[in-house]
Amino acid sequence: GQINLGLDYLDTKEAILNFYEIYGNCEELLYYICNGEGQLFRQNVYTNSRIKPISEILGKRILDENLSRKAVIKLFNTSNGYDGSSEIRGLQYKKNSVCLRGDNEENYRLEFRIPNGGCNYRTWIDNIRLFGKMLEVSKKLADMMKKDYLTEEEEKLLRLKIDLEDNSITLEEKLELLMDLLFKDDKIKQIYYDRYENTIKKIN
Numbered sequence: 001g002q003i004n005l006g007l008d009y010l011d012t013k014e015a016i017l018n019f020y021e022i023y024g025n026c027e028e029l030l031y032y033i034c035n036g037e038g039q040l041f042r043q044n045v046y047t048n049s050r051i052k053p054i055s056e057i058l059g060k061r062i063l064d065e066n067l068s069r070k071a072v073i074k075l076f077n078t079s080n081g082y083d084g085s086s087e088i089r090g091l092q093y094k095k096n097s098v099c100l101r102g103d104n105e106e107n108y109r110l111e112f113r114i115p116n117g118g119c120n121y122r123t124w125i126d127n128i129r130l131f132g133k134m135l136e137v138s139k140k141l142a143d144m145m146k147k148d149y150l151t152e153e154e155e156k157l158l159r160l161k162i163d164l165e166d167n168s169i170t171l172e173e174k175l176e177l178l179m180d181l182l183f184k185d186d187k188i189k190q191i192y193y194d195r196y197e198n199t200i201k202k203i204n
Contacts, residue, residue, distance in 0.1 A: 002115065003127055004101065007108040009135050013069040014142035018161070020076070022134055022181070025164045027097055029174050032199045033192040034114045034130070036123045073108065076100055110135075126191055133182040157181060171196075 010016045023030075077100050102108040115127050141161060144154045160181040164174060175196055179189040 003112045003124075003131055004109045005112070005131060005135060007073070007100070007102075007110055008106075010139055010142075011069070012139075012142050013067060013072040014145065015139040016069065016072055016076075018141045019135060019138035022138060022161060022164065022178075023098060026174060026178050029171050029178065029196075030097070030114050032171070033175070033195045034112075034127055035195065035199070036120060070105070073100075073105075077108075129188070130182070130192065137182055 007016070010019055097112070097114050099111045099113065100108060101111045110131075112127070112131050115123070137157070141157060144150060144158065147154075150158070160177050163169075164177050164181070169177075175193065179192060183189050
């Protein structure tokens with residue numbers, strides 16, 4: 001079922017923005033890999049979700065280096081966009097595939113709504129790993145950018161994140177990029193490859 005992870009782990013604005021970018025670029029793909037093999041995804045969630053590009057929620061203020069973590073959370077934690085438009089939904093929108101829950105800095109958490117409520121224990125554990133790694137890599141990328149020098153592995157991670165932003169690639173290509181971004185172990189990657197392949201077969 002649904003998974004809740006504390007937002008406090010993403011301790012900088014950059015980490016939060018990294019997470020949102022990775023998630024937003026992979027939202028459709030996540031519907032195919034968050035349930036057991038061949039189990040159909042929650043199509044009503046997919047239909048109603050209003051995940052928007054960061055630029056539509058934050059506007060030009062994203063370019064302000066002095067924008068604080070608290071200010072970024074406030075911008076996401078709204079039902080309207082930065083320009084007041086009710087057409088733009090922030091993470092507080094309860095029908096999104098990921099929502100921001102809680103009412104203060106101490107208990108804010110991300111609620112992931114993609115997984116089916118009836119998923120089994122193994123599927124649930126694998127989903128915690130998936131979303132947990134997304135948070136971990138988002139924080140790692142933010143910490144990397146504070147350094148004067150990036151290692152070869154860090155440069156690869158950054159390139160994978162950038163490549164995920166390409167809207168012209170297929171879902172299969174995006175899956176491979178996401179797996180390489182999150183995991184090193186091929187056996188773990190295969191769990192999500194198998195889910196994707198079996199789900200696609202069932203809906204086609």
